[in-house]
Amino acid sequence: MQRHRTLTSAIQGFSQILQPKASTLLSSAKSSSKGLKTFMAEAAPAAKKQKMDQKIIGTHNGTFHCDEALAVYLLRQTKAYRDAGLKRSRDPAVLDSCDIVVDVGAVYDESKQRFDHHQRGFEEVFGHGFSTKLSSAGLVYKHFGKEIIASTTGSVVGDSKVTTLWLKLYKEFIEAIDAIDNGISQFWSQGPPKYRNRTDLSSRVGWLNPPWNKSVDSQEVDELFLKASKLTGEEFMGRLDYYANAWLPARDLIISGLSTRQNVDPSGKIVLFEQFAPWKEHLFELEAEQEIEEDSKPVYIIYPDETAANWRIQAVPVSPESFESRKALPEKWRGLRDDELSKESGIDGGIFVHASGFIGGNKTKEGALSLAKLALTM
Incomplete structure (x- = not known):
């Protein structure tokens, strides 16, 4: 029985x-x-x-790094390799049995689905103004990134916003991984860095490897690699989510504000946003893309504060990181508050003007606009 x-x-x-x-x-x-x-x-x-019938991704065994951990994760977000298995080996016969190979094999050939970057003569870069040599992460992202972004955001590959996110994610997330893996210094000079940074993603992946004096078998290392792949992938997806759902909508607001600024003031030097959004980075990028002449660039930004109860007027800096403004608020307003500011400016609802003149506040949108228009003449 x-x-x-x-x-x-x-x-x-x-x-x-x-x-x-x-x-x-x-x-x-x-x-x-x-x-x-x-x-x-x-x-x-x-x-x-x-x-x-299951497709297989191949990469090297032994000590793993951030670039191939992320490359494997990204491949598993594509239609072709979503359910792919994984083989970690340096044996050419094993790698030849794989459908795609990353970070090992000394071959970069998209037609053969081989994406290594260690071979002599390899100088592939992302393009689009980026000159950092690619690692396996950058190679996979270059060829599959748009598909991943489109499927994740519910868009089509040809959508211009997919391209915008593709470039943004490379600049803010992938490029540093490429540079670290290829040993490219972050500094122009040969002097030592002012501090050590071991909290970046590449370092955190490195810490997941077994310590040198601990004996582990290949299966344990493979399990740690999968942990590293998940770590890199979750960070990538988290960053994509932010750029798609927060950064990109902010960019749309800045584009709209720039295109309608002549309706706010004929000079075009005042931009009005009806809601708060991070604007500084977008403004400088869009000015460059639209080739706005220096004498036509905005000097003041008007927007509601985070509570939407009051309004801010902020002077545009000369560069994103600079504390110097294109045109600071008038010196005689600086450091004044409330009624004293209203009396000096002649505009009711004054709240403050910073001592450096880079920002000020008013109780109403009309008051903030009046401050900006008056400041242009002073």
Whole structure:
């Protein structure tokens, strides 16, 4: 009876693979060990074919790094490799059996799905103004990044916003991984850095490797690699989520404000935002893209504060990181508050003007606009 139950249980497992024949064979097998043998003989090729159909990603074994950990994660976000298995080896025969290979093999050839960057003569860069040599992360992102972004955001690959996010994610996330893996210094001079940074993503992946004096087998290292791949992937997806759902909408607001600024003031030097959004980075990038002449660039930004109860007027800096303004608020307003500011400016609702003149506040949008227009003439 026990043997009968064991045979039946085994047959039921195989029946999921060969559904058309399963019920017939299962019935005969229940009463005969010969039936079980027949069923297993017919099921085995199907099970083998199912396993052979799975695509395989290959990368090197041993110590792992941020670039191939992220490359593997990114590939598993694509249609072609979503359910792919993984082989970690340096054996050419093993790698030749893989459908795609990253960070090993000394070959970069998209047509062969081979993406290594260690070979002599490799100088591939992302392009679009970026000159950092690519690692396996950058190579995979260059070829598959738009697809990943489009599928994640529910867009199409040809959407201009996908391209914008593709470039943004490379600049803010992928490029540093490429540079670190290729040993490219972050500094122009040869002097030592002012401080050490070991909290970046590449360093955190490095810390996941087993310590030098701990004996581990290859299976344990492979499990740690999967942990590293998940870590890099979650950070990438988190960053993509932010850029797609916060950074990009802010960019749209800044584009709209720039295009309608002549309606705010004929000079075009005042930009009005009806809601608060981080604007500084976008403004400088868009000014460059739109090739706005120096004498036509905005000097004041008007927007509601985070509570939307009051309004701010902020002078545009000469560069994103600078404390110097294109045109600071008038010196005689600086450091004044409330009624004293209103009296000096002649504009009701004054709240403050910073001592450096880079920002001020008013209780109403009309008051903030009046301050900006008056400041242009002073």
